[in-house]
Amino acid sequence: MILPGFGLAAQQKLYQAKILIVGIGALGCPALQYLVGAGVGEIGIIDGDTIQLHNLHRQTLFNTSEVGEKKVTVAAAKMQALNPETHITVYPFHINNHNALQILTGYDIVIDATDNFSAKYMLNDACALLNIPLIYGAVSVYEGQLTVFNYTKNNGKNIQYRDVFPVPPAADEIKSCEEAGVLGMLPGMIGTMQATEAVKLITELGSLLDGRLFTYHVLNAVVYEIELLKNKALTVIDRSTFEAMDYALHCATETAIPEISIPEFKKRQKENQLFVIDVREYHEEPAIHFADLQLPASQLASANYELPLHKDICVICQHGIRSVYAAAQLQQHTQQKVYSLKGGLTAYFNQ
Amino acid sequence: MEILFFGNLIDITRQPKELIEGVADTATLKQLLEKKYQPLQTAKYFIAVNGKMVQENTILNQGDTVALMPPFSGG
Numbered sequence: 001m002i003l004p005g006f007g008l009a010a011q012q013k014l015y016q017a018k019i020l021i022v023g024i025g026a027l028g029c030p031a032l033q034y035l036v037g038a039g040v041g042e043i044g045i046i047d048g049d050t051i052q053l054h055n056l057h058r059q060t061l062f063n064t065s066e067v068g069e070k071k072v073t074v075a076a077a078k079m080q081a082l083n084p085e086t087h088i089t090v091y092p093f094h095i096n097n098h099n100a101l102q103i104l105t106g107y108d109i110v111i112d113a114t115d116n117f118s119a120k121y122m123l124n125d126a127c128a129l130l131n132i133p134l135i136y137g138a139v140s141v142y143e144g145q146l147t148v149f150n151y152t153k154n155n156g157k158n159i160q161y162r163d164v165f166p167v168p169p170a171a172d173e174i175k176s177c178e179e180a181g182v183l184g185m186l187p188g189m190i191g192t193m194q195a196t197e198a199v200k201l202i203t204e205l206g207s208l209l210d211g212r213l214f215t216y217h218v219l220n221a222v223v224y225e226i227e228l229l230k231n232k233a234l235t236v237i238d239r240s241t242f243e244a245m246d247y248a249l250h251c252a253t254e255t256a257i258p259e260i261s262i263p264e265f266k267k268r269q270k271e272n273q274l275f276v277i278d279v280r281e282y283h284e285e286p287a288i289h290f291a292d293l294q295l296p297a298s299q300l301a302s303a304n305y306e307l308p309l310h311k312d313i314c315v316i317c318q319h320g321i322r323s324v325y326a327a328a329q330l331q332q333h334t335q336q337k338v339y340s341l342k343g344g345l346t347a348y349f350n351q
Numbered sequence: 352m353e354i355l356f357f358g359n360l361i362d363i364t365r366q367p368k369e370l371i372e373g374v375a376d377t378a379t380l381k382q383l384l385e386k387k388y389q390p391l392q393t394a395k396y397f398i399a400v401n402g403k404m405v406q407e408n409t410i411l412n413q414g415d416t417v418a419l420m421p422p423f424s425g426g
Contacts (some may be wrong), residue, residue: 029426115426138423140358145423159372164404165422169395182425191426213404215357224355225397226420229406258393 008125011039011214012178015085017202022095022123024071026058026187033061034195036079036086042204043079044107045072046091054112057186085214095119097247100126105253108203111135117168118247122151124161125237125245135197136161137190139182139255144190146214147228148197154204158209163231164213166343167324170257186218187322195227212308233346234319244298246325255329259342262351268312274339279326280318288345297322300329312337320344352411354384355418363390378408380417396421 017040021028024047035043049071051062066074072090080090091103095114104110110132111125120138126278127134127150134149152158200206203269213226237245260268268274269290278291281298293332295305297317307313313336317323323340331338341348354369361367374380377398385391399418400409411417 023426025426037404113426114425117424120422120424138426139425140421140423141425143358161422165395167395169422187426215420222419224357225402226418227403229404231406250408260365284367 005205006203010205014039014043014199014200015295017109017198018042018044018107019109019198020046020104020112021113022046022119023113023115024059024075025049025055025113025115026139026182026184026200027115028111029059029061030188030191031111031113031137031195031198032075032079033082033118034090034192035198036083038195038199039083040086040198042087042089044089044091044103045075046093046095046103047071048092048094058182060184060188082295095123097122097126097242099317101130101242104130104132107132109133109198111137111198113137113191120161122245122247125242128160128162128237129239129242130172131191133201134161135194135201137187137194139187139190141182142186142217142219144186144216144218146190146193146197146209146216147212148201148208149212151201151210156208157228157230159211159228159230160234162234162237164228166231166234167259167321167340169322169326186216189216189218205226212309232349234345237321241326257324257331257338257340259320259324260339261342262347265314265341265348273312274314275308276334277313277315277330278317279315279323280345284318286345286349289350291316291342295326297326300326302333307334308336310336312339314339314341316341316344316348318344321345353411353416354380355416357396357419358421358423360391360394360396360419360421362395363388372413374411376408376410377405377417380411384419391419394421 021032024045037153050068051066053067072092076088076090104126110127133151134146136149138145149160200208211228213228215224264332276291278294279297281296315327322344327338327340352371356364396419398405
């Protein structure tokens with residue numbers, strides 16, 4: 001490349017870089033094409049899906065004669081023809097919390113080109129555990145979002161997805177592209193920008209979208225950018241929690257569980273209006289005196305318990321993440337309203 | 352004061368922006384909006400004032416722009 005500031009050294013850095021693209025769909029295809037074109041040395045592509053006719057409007061890397069074939073296999077063959085110097089590793093299956101840590105290890109950058117919340121939360125937690133920068137992209141009808149998470153080098157802000165969105169939305173809260181539709185160019189633009197951020201991160205050129213959420217409305221052609229904040233109450237999910245977590249359920253609570261704020265919780269607690277269930281495991285600190293019941297999340301499905309008939313229930317845990325999932329499960333067994341304590345005990349003791 | 356809604360929140364509010372005056376802080380604004388648009392009570396979003404995310408209750412002034420930003424998941 002003959003560009004100011006983009007000399008042999010930058011090109012060499014690209015050749016030495018290892019990038020994993022998770023999801024070879026509307027975001028992943030353009031990201032892949034431009035990264036291969038730019039001369040990145042090693043690219044991993046992971047996706048378990050096959051090429052579908054109704055997706056071609058936004059996955060223009062593929063064509064009609066390839067419908068039914070594995071996306072990653074077709075994409076790898078095309079990319080090998082585009083640039084034989086790039087080594088492509090193909091993972092023809094879906095990523096999950098049982099294979100993610102092994103697959104991600106060794107990559108310098110992960111590009112989140114997935115299309116669902118369970119994958120997004122799982123990838124964030126995996127990248128946080130392994131300390132790998134995560135380039136996040138997502139679209140919603142006519143709007144796109146983009147940022148760089150978990151960037152710690154060069155005084156990076158080290159913002160995580162969970163700093164911004166601690167708890168996943170309920171399954172029925174947000175429609176997918178499949179349900180809501182999307183103009184093909186929009187993920188094309190966001191995916192291309194994810195590749196751009198990856199190149200900037202590797203070559204250390206320009207200013208990264210680290211700590212800044214870039215949003216773009218494609219119909220209005222309006223950019224809105226937000227400076228992000230670290231959430232002090234949030235701690236990284238550790239390896240054992242990560243591996244034990246059921247991300248599909250964590251992100252697919254059937255009913256939207258309302259969160260209750262700390263002041264509201266304290267007020268209602270004082271008036272004795274809430275039945276408090278602590279879903280932390282028995283070994284977790286600090287011990288608290290105000291729970292009516294301790295029901296560890298790991299035993300929720302099998303435990304015998306009685307729920308109150310005349311009081312609302314508030315589920316609490318350390319950070320207000322597990323409690324949302326537990327509350328959704330409990331809600332199925334009671335007519336009473338079930339809340340989750342926002343921010344969990346960490347927030348409770350800090351306010 | 353201009354309130355901007357993004358992503359699926361527009362499905363709830365039926366409009367991308369709204370002008371509201373005389374609201375003292377973000378907590379009061381949140382209460383007001385959640386009363387007016389009830390599904391906002393359970394929606395996941397964060398609040399930004401003048402392009403900066405806020406986590407704690409923040410004083411609002413005339414002329415401020417407040418954004419309600421949910422996560423997107425399509426790709």
